Amino acid sequence: MKNTIYYLAKKTKYPTLDNIELFAREIIVHFLSTYPHVSGVDVSIQAHNWTRISVSTFTPVSSTCTGTAFDSAEKLGSHPHSFYRAGNDKRIVNMYGTKIKNKSPLTIDFKISSGLTDLYVLKTTGSSFTDFHKDQLTTLPEMDDRILSTNVEAFWEFAPIQETVSSNSHQAFETIPFDKIYNGVRQITLDIFANHDSPSVQNSLYRMGKVILEKFKEIKEISYSLPNKHVFSYDLERFGLKNSGKDLTVYMPISEPSGRIYVLYYNIKNTINKFQSKIL
16 A cells, blocks of 8 residues: 555656645546455545745855855755745645446546645734623623634535546546645635634634635535634733733733634535534
């Protein structure tokens, strides 16, 4: 199994493996076309966020080098073969391919779910939570302005694709702009998170889902799951230092249990509907 995946990665017709949806398709087609007794293949791929290291005036270093390569630190460029993990966020695809019985040539039904996970975001203002339902057990105070911090998870599904495997059968996949959609969902999520003066997390998520479904008609539905990563101002007034309002610069993360907000949006006849919103 391991050898097959590495073999397919090297043999792929595409210049890179950045488009993990196309690579998932190649894996499924390989196993369903190679093994007659296999009826379905389930593939999950995670792509980590690697970025080229920026270096100052790159100079090859040898054992005889006595100078420094950092004399011109103002000149930065991308290193040709060195990288760093830019963030914990990952690009995800979960794809399932089912062989259609008694069809020749080989015909496959594909179900595709793409997504992003572990996109950790925080903003220090521009978020509030007021006028919510209260009962005798409510202790949460209303807040006109608060720090909002969370770990974004989003998954979006495409309409199923049925494909007859032949030399040109992958065209249905190549017409779907998987890279553009992933980058677009990620950017829309960050734009609305940062720029929207949010009355609640649910309100911001509704706006994200609405914009994404309007922009990318290929997406059938999208879901968000956001755990609260609470961060509060640290009390420094007891030491004679103000750390609130415009003077708030020192924050304290809280690790105690907190809620997870989950929303699912789907698109029917180009009408966007909020299917469910709940706190887990």
